Amino acid sequence: MGWFDAERYTVARAVVQHGVAAVYAIAFWAVLRQFRPLLGEHGLLPVPAFVARVSWRRTPSLFHWRYSDRLVVAVGWVGLVVALTLVAGLPQRGPAWLPLIAFAVLWALYLSVVNVGQVFYGFGWESLLLEAGFLAAFLGSDRVAPPLTVLALLWWLVLRLELGAGLIKWRGDPAWRDLTALYYHHETQPMPGPASRLFHLMPRPLHRVEVLANFVAQLGVPFLLLVPGPVAATGAAVMIVTQLWLVLSGNFAWLNWLTIVLACSAIDDRAWAWVLRPFGVDVPGFHGGPTPVWFVVVVLAMTALLAVLSWWPLRNLFSRGQLMNASFNVWHLANAYGAFGSITRRRTEVVVEGTTDARPGPDSVWREYEFRGKPGSVGRLPRQFAPYHLRLDWGMWFLGLGSAAQLRWFRPFLGRLLEADAPTLRLLAHDPFEGARPRWVRARLYRYRYATPAEHRVDGARWVRQEEGQLIGAVDLAGLARYAR
Incomplete structure (x- = not known):
């Protein structure tokens, strides 16, 4: 089906599926290491007490049915193992329904964790991971061409992510508009990294350039992703470099790495071949078969659902009272994103x-x-x-x-x-x-x-x-x- 199949985006699909799965593996490893002392039966904010006062309709989760520390460990290990199989590319070698089910398992299990995680899971990148995993499920396997509508939804996700972050800054703290925000940010950010102090000590004129570059990267460059071909690849490259700069300057969990993975969805195989050819890496392109009708129907139904749900984050982008990192439904789909609308001075x-x-x-x-x-x-x-x-x-x-x-x-x-x-x-x-x-x-x-x-x-x-x-x-x-x- 010519209009449905995006045969020139096989590398993009592989990067998104492997990359999103890798982040899920990290997230479930954190569940195994941290969930019980923070939220377990004897945790700081015990889940049993939470589900006793908050209904399933408000926070759908497996743990409304039953909570035990043993069950959360089982959830963590199942999520980790499934994620690692996707990182290894095993479900992607099978029929289109196999990676769909694998990512659906990751999404459902992690949704169960996030919806009872209270303040310890109240971060925008939790919703970002859930939305990215949900979309990755519908990219199909190596036997079918990547669906164009799913790729378009990924580009729309990146646009919301970056544009929301840029607009919340412009509408928020005046330190962004007068270009002084980075006089403070590297020193006051939640968790500095090894190089954060060096970033802070850079000359102040460079900090002002950083802020200007940030606005270009978040308010202008994301629109380039909507022009398939070299323009989109160039926009994605700028975003990737910007995100790597943020990786060097601080510790923002998987926000920057996941943004890099999602930006790669806009780079077609010709651009990947141009980048990889000097390293002796060949881009073989798509060699699968025709797309099954059932898969087309499922993908189009999901696309229609996300199109309807996108009305709320779209309206939020144009709102003077723009919300930052907000979910408009309990499934964490079609969310609003943003970061550091206000800057701490001390x-x-x-x-x-x-x-x-x-x-x-x-x-x-x-x-x-x-x-x-x-x-x-x-x-x-x-x-x-x-x-x-x-x-x-x-x-x-x-x-x-x-x-x-x-x-x-x-x-x-x-x-x-x-x-x-x-x-x-x-x-x-x-x-x-x-x-x-x-x-x-x-x-x-x-x-x-x-x-x-x-x-x-x-x-x-x-x-x-x-x-x-x-x-x-x-x-x-x-x-x-x-x-x-």
Whole structure:
């Protein structure tokens, strides 16, 4: 069926299917590593309590039927294994229904996780992964040509993703419009990476150029994807370079990597051949058979559904009250995206400490817990964790902004530290008590800023911090129990 088959996009399909599956593998690995201490039966925000007060219609999830830590482990392992088979390309070698089912399993299982994940899963890239996985399911297998309508929906997804991010900045914080946003962003972003301090220390005129380039990349370049051929390939290349710049400058989980994968959907086989030929890689093109009628019907039905659902995010793009990272339906399809509509000028970190003293006093020795990703010790070089997502560390950043919603899990978190709960401690980089129980814990507020080159030369510090008060004073288990009442 000539108008339906996009035979010149076989490499694009392979990149999207393998790339999206790889991100799912990372996401399910994070479920296995982090879900139980954060959201399990004895987690900080237990899922059983959540599903008891929120209906299935509002948050459809397998866990409304039944929740147990064993079941979430099973979900994690099934998701990981299915994702890895797709990364290896095994379902893609079979009939068109096989990758469709495999991606449908990933989407359904991860939807079950996200819909009960509360603040720990309240990120735009969760919806992005769900929407991308849903679309990847309908790209077919190697035996059929990539469907043009699914590719068009992928281009529409990238357009919404980038245009939404650009518009929310332009309509939001005036620091974007006066080109000063990056005077602050590299220092105050949620989780800096190894090179973030170097980005921050660049001359300010370069920061202004960065902001201008960002607006070009997000407000103009995405429209090039809608012009198939060299124009779309050029637009995708610009977006990929821009996203790699963001990868170097911070840790934004899989947002940037998934955007790169999705942008590749606009690059046709001729462009891929031009890029890969110097490396001796051949692009064989499409050698499958005719597209089954049933597959055409299923794809067109899905396309019609997404076209209807797209009305809400389209209207949102033109709205003065534009929503950022919003889902207009419980299935996380046809979402609104955006990032950093406002810029934090100062970095406030919550530093958690404990002591074994029977009674805390002026002479008590307080020892600091170290988190994996968020700033703590002033001499530690931040690590690159993305595309892996450290959910506790991101929650600590929001807590430092004064988010009252984060206190719902933070007080139970302090309780787990007082109990020396092993699963919770494994989420941290360093337990100063080596598995023993502290008698008291407290949470202090510090202002952090990057050390200047001169300050760094003196003692090797990468951060300079100054205490600004207490979030929660010294508290023991009995005191936390009184908080709960």
